[in-house]
Amino acid sequence: MAERTSTRSNGRASRRAFLDATAVLLRRQGYAGTGLSEIVARSGAPRGSLYFHFPGGKQELARAAMERSGEQLRRAIGATMDAPGGPRAAILALLDALAAGLEGSGYRDGCPIATVALETAAESEPLRETAAAVFESWVDELARALQDSGMERAGAQRRALFVLSAIEGALLLSRARRDVAPLRAVREELLLGLG
Amino acid sequence: MAERTSTRSNGRASRRAFLDATAVLLRRQGYAGTGLSEIVARSGAPRGSLYFHFPGGKQELARAAMERSGEQLRRAIGATMDAPGGPRAAILALLDALAAGLEGSGYRDGCPIATVALETAAESEPLRETAAAVFESWVDELARALQDSGMERAGAQRRALFVLSAIEGALLLSRARRDVAPLRAVREELLLGLG
DNA sequence: TCGCTAATAGACCGATCGATATAGTAAGCG
DNA sequence: CGCTTACTATATCGATCGGTCTATTAGCGA
Numbered sequence: 487m488a489e490r491t492s493t494r495s496n497g498r499a500s501r502r503a504f505l506d507a508t509a510v511l512l513r514r515q516g517y518a519g520t521g522l523s524e525i526v527a528r529s530g531a532p533r534g535s536l537y538f539h540f541p542g543g544k545q546e547l548a549r550a551a552m553e554r555s556g557e558q559l560r561r562a563i564g565a566t567m568d569a570p571g572g573p574r575a576a577i578l579a580l581l582d583a584l585a586a587g588l589e590g591s592g593y594r595d596g597c598p599i600a601t602v603a604l605e606t607a608a609e610s611e612p613l614r615e616t617a618a619a620v621f622e623s624w625v626d627e628l629a630r631a632l633q634d635s636g637m638e639r640a641g642a643q644r645r646a647l648f649v650l651s652a653i654e655g656a657l658l659l660s661r662a663r664r665d666v667a668p669l670r671a672v673r674e675e676l677l678l679g680l681g
Numbered sequence: 682m683a684e685r686t687s688t689r690s691n692g693r694a695s696r697r698a699f700l701d702a703t704a705v706l707l708r709r710q711g712y713a714g715t716g717l718s719e720i721v722a723r724s725g726a727p728r729g730s731l732y733f734h735f736p737g738g739k740q741e742l743a744r745a746a747m748e749r750s751g752e753q754l755r756r757a758i759g760a761t762m763d764a765p766g767g768p769r770a771a772i773l774a775l776l777d778a779l780a781a782g783l784e785g786s787g788y789r790d791g792c793p794i795a796t797v798a799l800e801t802a803a804e805s806e807p808l809r810e811t812a813a814a815v816f817e818s819w820v821d822e823l824a825r826a827l828q829d830s831g832m833e834r835a836g837a838q839r840r841a842l843f844v845l846s847a848i849e850g851a852l853l854l855s856r857a858r859r860d861v862a863p864l865r866a867v868r869e870e871l872l873l874g875l876g
Numbered sequence: 877t878c879g880c881t882a883a884t885a886g887a888c889c890g891a892t893c894g895a896t897a898t899a900g901t902a903a904g905c906g
Numbered sequence: 907c908g909c910t911t912a913c914t915a916t917a918t919c920g921a922t923c924g925g926t927c928t929a930t931t932a933g934c935g936a
Contacts, residue, residue: 695913695914726914727913727914727915728914728915728916729913729914729915729916730913730914730915733912733913733914734913
């Protein structure tokens, strides 16, 4: 985990530990449901260091964690879309991967952004904006791949928005049901419907 | 509904006020982000009555409020689907109505269940189950209409799951962006793709 | 070695959280 | 009338919330 017991104190590693712990907890229980003490405990990093690394407190921490999670997933989406087989096969593969991840985590790890996005949409502009930017980066990744495969710009953008909507909704429904049927339904309907 | 035994104003009215206030607040800020004191303040009902009407506390209150919101929306979905024009036109009308409602509320009123569903999926079994049941009631309403229009059972169920997924995801993305483009994209893509 | 700074230690703050306990009031009814 | 039940009022509980404070330590360049 985090404790590297070399006499040297951690420094930058603490910052990273806070970020990782925050990302996990936000994903599972959201923003308001996650306490700073829980973050500190899970990170293993010293409590006194929290406000050194994140002077902006909980909000800054959440923002940084969301950007980190968002960037990771953005890269994963991009890599999947660029695999051979075209965007259509890639989207199906993405759905399979998400279903496997969700099921494998005991239905705890859905979208890392969605919960916070909904909670803070009307409560915190900075967090809302962060969530919106992350979503947009994912849409852009999908739209780019669609465009590369021959779609024109506006159509690709619209299709990307549609696909991400279906995925996000299916993750939500699957989590609530503890059953990947919604993700599978989206997979099969997209298979039929997508050109 | 409730026994309307011509008694005086108070009593049952407090219970209703708590429920309404809770429904609004859960929809806008989620479960963990909503305090009992805020609920009491908004309801206008006496603080001392809360645990009389809801001995189970916050959780029971949330559950009852979710069931209420869920049932209201279920009826609205059913009414829309039963309007002349068939399920295809009805789904488009539903999307229009949701977009108008979201925009008209300053992007505060999205899905009344989604936020709590995500927050509590791994934290509270009773609330998770409640959310799942509400979602299922909406899916059933959609599937029934699809079946009435000639689809066979399994296909209608799958299509209903897909449509609700797309709607929920679009509500999420639209709220985060403060822009109904995702809802519109879903509307147009469904228009093209749906039989 | 010294001094500067990054980083940690952890006690502590007032506020608010959900929940409880107990007492009081009003309506319905014999 | 007095009694019971339904409902309200208030005060307070311990826990936890996010955040701040002062003091101290470790590491590195000079």
